[in-house]
Amino acid sequence: MFLLHPKVPSRHCPDARSRELVEKTVGFFEAKGKTRLRKDDLDRAWYADFLDFSRREKLLATFLTPAPLGGEGTRWDTWRNCALNEVLGFYGLPYWYTWQVTILGLGPIWMSGNGDARRRAARLLEAGGIFGFGLSEKEHGADIYSTDMELVPAGEGRYLARGDKYYIGNGNEAALLSVFGKMAGTGEYVFFLVDPKHPKFELVKNVVASQSYVAEFVLHDYPVNEADILSRGQAAWDAALNTVNVGKYNLGWASIGICTHALYEAVRHAANRRLYGMAVTDFAHVRRLFTDGYARLVAMKLFALRASDYFRSASREDRRYLLFNPVMKMKVTTEGEKVIDHLWDVIAAKGFEKDTYFEMAARDIRALPKLEGTVHVNIALIVKFMKNYLFAPAPFPPVPRRDDEADDTFLWDQGPASGLSKIRFHDPAPVFAAWNQPNVALFREQIAALKEFLVRATPSEEQAKDVDFLLVVGELFTLVVYAQLVLESAALSAAQGIDGDTVDQIFDVLVRDFSRHALDLHAKPAATPTQVELSLKMIRRPAFDAGRADRVWRTVHALKDAYEMNP
Numbered sequence: 001m002f003l004l005h006p007k008v009p010s011r012h013c014p015d016a017r018s019r020e021l022v023e024k025t026v027g028f029f030e031a032k033g034k035t036r037l038r039k040d041d042l043d044r045a046w047y048a049d050f051l052d053f054s055r056r057e058k059l060l061a062t063f064l065t066p067a068p069l070g071g072e073g074t075r076w077d078t079w080r081n082c083a084l085n086e087v088l089g090f091y092g093l094p095y096w097y098t099w100q101v102t103i104l105g106l107g108p109i110w111m112s113g114n115g116d117a118r119r120r121a122a123r124l125l126e127a128g129g130i131f132g133f134g135l136s137e138k139e140h141g142a143d144i145y146s147t148d149m150e151l152v153p154a155g156e157g158r159y160l161a162r163g164d165k166y167y168i169g170n171g172n173e174a175a176l177l178s179v180f181g182k183m184a185g186t187g188e189y190v191f192f193l194v195d196p197k198h199p200k201f202e203l204v205k206n207v208v209a210s211q212s213y214v215a216e217f218v219l220h221d222y223p224v225n226e227a228d229i230l231s232r233g234q235a236a237w238d239a240a241l242n243t244v245n246v247g248k249y250n251l252g253w254a255s256i257g258i259c260t261h262a263l264y265e266a267v268r269h270a271a272n273r274r275l276y277g278m279a280v281t282d283f284a285h286v287r288r289l290f291t292d293g294y295a296r297l298v299a300m301k302l303f304a305l306r307a308s309d310y311f312r313s314a315s316r317e318d319r320r321y322l323l324f325n326p327v328m329k330m331k332v333t334t335e336g337e338k339v340i341d342h343l344w345d346v347i348a349a350k351g352f353e354k355d356t357y358f359e360m361a362a363r364d365i366r367a368l369p370k371l372e373g374t375v376h377v378n379i380a381l382i383v384k385f386m387k388n389y390l391f392a393p394a395p396f397p398p399v400p401r402r403d404d405e406a407d408d409t410f411l412w413d414q415g416p417a418s419g420l421s422k423i424r425f426h427d428p429a430p431v432f433a434a435w436n437q438p439n440v441a442l443f444r445e446q447i448a449a450l451k452e453f454l455v456r457a458t459p460s461e462e463q464a465k466d467v468d469f470l471l472v473v474g475e476l477f478t479l480v481v482y483a484q485l486v487l488e489s490a491a492l493s494a495a496q497g498i499d500g501d502t503v504d505q506i507f508d509v510l511v512r513d514f515s516r517h518a519l520d521l522h523a524k525p526a527a528t529p530t531q532v533e534l535s536l537k538m539i540r541r542p543a544f545d546a547g548r549a550d551r552v553w554r555t556v557h558a559l560k561d562a563y564e565m566n567p
């Protein structure tokens with residue numbers, strides 16, 4: 001089975017301890033049951049029970065400590081972290097979020113040259129601590145250049161931290177927070193450690209209404225010494241961006257977990273609800289919504305698995321992950337919103353009921369596109385790669401499925417966060433040519449039309465500064481990257497049931513999405529007459545095959561009895 005079924009684990013785990021911990025995490029949530037899960041959500045109860053479980057089992061310590069700093073079985077292994085990401089999203093965003101911000105908090109620490117700070121963090125993690133990442137500020141949003149948290153020098157190797165931070169997850173309970181600021185006077189960037197239990201740390205409030213604690217805090221001349229400094233200058237700036245590179249990859253998995261649970265609930269409800277003497281799933285439009293939702297979800301997971309392969313295989317010479325991770329963030333999470341929209345159109349009023357998982361999913365799925373930089377910020381990043389990707393491919397050795405037991409050390413040694421437009425990619429053409437499904441063929445034509453658009457009607461410098469225009473070109477390009485990795489991953493997932501029918505169904509959706517964005521481009525006020533004409537050449541009608549649609553629908557319908565969370 002390709003989608004997560006928590007009670008029938010099918011994901012390859014490289015070692016017994018990893019498998020045991022993932023299964024125990026599932027066991028924790030199933031023992032808790034849906035009634036308690038929902039009550040804690042509605043009461044906005046802090047998830048102390050989950051953190052106790054994690055402490056007891058050394059869950060976060062085992063999964064999030066690089067091998068040299070930890071005990072038996074610890075390593076940072078993106079493959080197994082994906083499995084836990086998916087399970088935590090499956091049971092609820094708050095549980096995933098506390099793990100996610102711990103990851104973000106640990107990033108600047110594991111990247112730091114300060115060995116004592118690394119060992120201190122490893123000890124606290126081993127003792128069950130959680131962590132947090134203090135980057136955002138209330139006034140500055142995505143504009144981190146304007147950070148105004150300051151370290152004021154106070155004599156030999158001592159400083160006083162002054163300023164406030166906003167939207168900082170785990171800010172209430174973290175063992176340590178990695179905080180980003182500037183040196184007073186010089187403006188040099190700096191990352192330093194903060195202990196929320198210190199009297200000079202003021203926890204102002206939780207700025208969100210949730211089980212998660214997303215803190216506003218103020219540092220009132222909080223004392224910092226050299227031992228607390230993680231990095232300075234360019235290294236601190238790179239640590240901020242390189243940590244977000246790690247974190248943004250995870251976001252897609254939360255969406256995948258959420259959508260998978262919501263799908264089980266929605267199909268079960270619709271298949272068992274009878275209207276006018278028939279099941280709701282007998283309506284043609286309901287089948288289409290479910291089939292589209294399923295195809296989108298399978299594509300999300302295929303992409304995520306393949307992006308992990310590139311992330312784990314990255315090096316200073318192979319930085320392709322710097323494109324694939326923002327696509328994971330921006331595309332997979334917005335696809336998650338579409339999946340929930342499709343399912344909600346089917347289950348209608350049921351999606352508001354307070355004892356369903358769905359009600360949480362419908363709310364929480366919206367968060368993922370907005371964390372670690374918005375969708376816009378990530379598309380603006382993605383377009384920097386477009387020229388080399390489409391027009392200047394380079395040879396690379398093939399990247400295999402990376403489900404091996406390895407410590408992903410490169411994540412903490414990514415190097416300077418600059419030079420993006422110089423990054424090269426392997427040629428996408430052979431990947432698309434390897435599939436003869438009719439909708440893949442149509443998609444190939446759409447890629448050719450996009451390339452023609454870019455060559456014959458290259459966006460001008462003025463258009464490149466028009467973010468509204470740029471975003472729609474970025475959406476079209478993103479679809480090409482997304483579709484390519486979906487195909488690469490499908491070729492590696494035949495044993496999990498990914499067949500030609502599934503691929504063609506996914507591309508039925510992708511062809512329609514491409515056409516929709518092309519129409520959007522056609523309507524942009526800034527488009528020139530040639531661009532208007534060429535954008536229409538990208539539109540295709542997908543190839544319909546009743547047999548294939550029916551076979552895929554039957555796979556979706558069979559999920560109606562597949563899984564239900566313990567009450």
Ligand SMILES: Cc1cc2nc3c(=O)[nH]c(=O)nc-3n(C[C@H](O)[C@H](O)[C@H](O)COP(=O)(O)OP(=O)(O)OC[C@H]3O[C@@H](n4cnc5c(N)ncnc54)[C@H](O)[C@@H]3O)c2cc1C
Pocket residue numbers: 101132133134135136140141142143166167168169208214367370371372373374375376377380467
């Ligand atoms: C629940 C939650 C938890 C969070 N947890 C943390 C955390 O633990 N640590 C942390 O540091 N931060 C955290 N954040 C902050 C999060 O990373 C920010 O929300 C995000 O960086 C965007 O900032 P903003 O929402 O203030 O949007 P703004 O920066 O105010 O953006 C406003 C608009 O401008 C657009 N925009 C901005 N810059 C660009 C650009 N360069 N190109 C194109 N468009 C642009 C945006 O897309 C958006 O539409 C959290 C946020 C939330 C909601």
